Amino acid sequence: MGETLNIFIKAAFIDNMILAYFLGMCSYLAVSKTVKTAVGLGLAVIFVLGITMPINWAINTYLLSDGAIIEGINLTFLRLILFIAVIASMVQLVEMIIEKVSPALYNSLGIFLPLITVNCAILGGSLFMVSREYGFTESVSFGLGSGVGWFLAIVAIASIREKLRTADVPPALRGLGIAFIITGLMGIAFMSLAGLNPSDFN
Amino acid sequence: MADTIVDSKKQGGLLGKEDMKLLKDPLHSNNPLTIQVLGICSALAVTGSVSKSLVMAVALIFVCAASSLIISLLRNSIPSSIRMIVQLLVIAGLVQIVEIVLGAFAYTAYVELSVFIGLIITNCIVMGRLEAFAMGNNPKQAFLDGIGNGLGYGWILVAMAVVRELFGKGTFMGWTILPTGPDGWYVANNLMVLPASSLFVIGIFIWIQRAVDPELVDKS
Numbered sequence: 001m002g003e004t005l006n007i008f009i010k011a012a013f014i015d016n017m018i019l020a021y022f023l024g025m026c027s028y029l030a031v032s033k034t035v036k037t038a039v040g041l042g043l044a045v046i047f048v049l050g051i052t053m054p055i056n057w058a059i060n061t062y063l064l065s066d067g068a069i070i071e072g073i074n075l076t077f078l079r080l081i082l083f084i085a086v087i088a089s090m091v092q093l094v095e096m097i098i099e100k101v102s103p104a105l106y107n108s109l110g111i112f113l114p115l116i117t118v119n120c121a122i123l124g125g126s127l128f129m130v131s132r133e134y135g136f137t138e139s140v141s142f143g144l145g146s147g148v149g150w151f152l153a154i155v156a157i158a159s160i161r162e163k164l165r166t167a168d169v170p171p172a173l174r175g176l177g178i179a180f181i182i183t184g185l186m187g188i189a190f191m192s193l194a195g196l197n198p199s200d201f202n
Numbered sequence: 203m204a205d206t207i208v209d210s211k212k213q214g215g216l217l218g219k220e221d222m223k224l225l226k227d228p229l230h231s232n233n234p235l236t237i238q239v240l241g242i243c244s245a246l247a248v249t250g251s252v253s254k255s256l257v258m259a260v261a262l263i264f265v266c267a268a269s270s271l272i273i274s275l276l277r278n279s280i281p282s283s284i285r286m287i288v289q290l291l292v293i294a295g296l297v298q299i300v301e302i303v304l305g306a307f308a309y310t311a312y313v314e315l316s317v318f319i320g321l322i323i324t325n326c327i328v329m330g331r332l333e334a335f336a337m338g339n340n341p342k343q344a345f346l347d348g349i350g351n352g353l354g355y356g357w358i359l360v361a362m363a364v365v366r367e368l369f370g371k372g373t374f375m376g377w378t379i380l381p382t383g384p385d386g387w388y389v390a391n392n393l394m395v396l397p398a399s400s401l402f403v404i405g406i407f408i409w410i411q412r413a414v415d416p417e418l419v420d421k422s
Contacts, residue, residue, distance in 0.1 A: 124243075
């Protein structure tokens with residue numbers, strides 16, 4: 001239990017997908033113009049990450065690794081294609097759910113909902129999970145933790161950008177330029193947490 | 203058939219004016235990184251050294267051009283409901299090939315880039331250009347558009363890497379330019395070694411680009 005909680009806290013706050021690894025930047029910058037859309041997209045990402053991580057773990061362990069199906073057959077070269085296929089189907093599922101539950105959110109997210117499929121954070125999270133050789137519960141907690149971290153980061157930058165609209169930014173920096181610099185400052189601030197191991201506090 | 207022959211004679215050679223536009227626009231006025239805001243993730247992560255950026259840029263030019271060509275050739279036979287899945291499968295297949303080739307011929311680069319080779323699949327530039335251009339244009343133009351966007355991404359990537367590696371380690375592709383260490387005079391700027399610095403570098407590039415060309419300023 002302790003180790004699972006540690007992974008969650010690490011993934012959400014210390015190894016934050018956006019502020020430490022800078023994965024998922026495209027939709028992060030594009031959807032963070034208002035807090036409402038940011039919250040909607042963040043919740044969708046938590047859901048997708050939480051579900052695809054264990055599914056990808058199962059596929060990796062039971063289908064792809066050395067000798068998983070039959071002795072001597074190693075299908076790891078299919079990993080990227082299968083992971084992406086799982087992510088694409090999950091995103092399609094999330095899209096259908098959001099369309100039923102909240103049509104307003106569905107309309108305001110527009111193209112960025114299907115673009116979660118190509119959000120680097122989702123595939124990157126799965127690849128991290130493979131390289132760190134997590135088990136089942138660990139991959140669930142890693143998935144949820146990364147999702148929560150991504151959600152916090154995008155809501156934070158959205159709130160800052162909403163306030164920036166009334167600030168006096170040089171014309172050439174307006175919009176994208178200042179968003180990058182602010183994200184850089186947030187990234188540097190986040191580095192003060194790097195290397196912290198939650199298990200040291202148990 | 204006769205029309206095509208007349209056209210290329212008018213354009214004078216292999217690449218006509220429109221085709222050159224496809225190659226030149228992504229270098230500045232429609233740059234995938236600084237204007238279209240695509241492909242940011244990898245640009246931030248691999249620009250720590252010039253050699254990594256060069257490998258990444260070449261890989262992306264290949265994937266973007268090849269996938270644009272393939273999808274453009276298939277564009278009339280893909281049903282609209284599954285087009286994203288078909289595009290993803292084509293891209294994933296090409297990236298898997300790149301990964302295997304790099305693992306065989308450029309092992310150091312392969313190890314250094316690790317996760318980010320796989321992440322070319324999710325690189326918004328590839329998907330973005332497939333959706334925006336390759337799905338609606340002929341194979342030759344789609345191929346050129348893929349190359350153009352790859353070059354636009356690649357040149358900014360290498361420029362960022364030059365700045366970061368020069369000021370962060372004092373080297374360029376491994377050769378020492380600004381001597382650090384006990385006998386050198388240059389104190390390495392450790393901020394440039396951090397991934398966060400690439401955000402500042404790209405912010406400054408955007409600033410310079412929009413100051414030089416006021417047309418590109420965000421008017422909203």
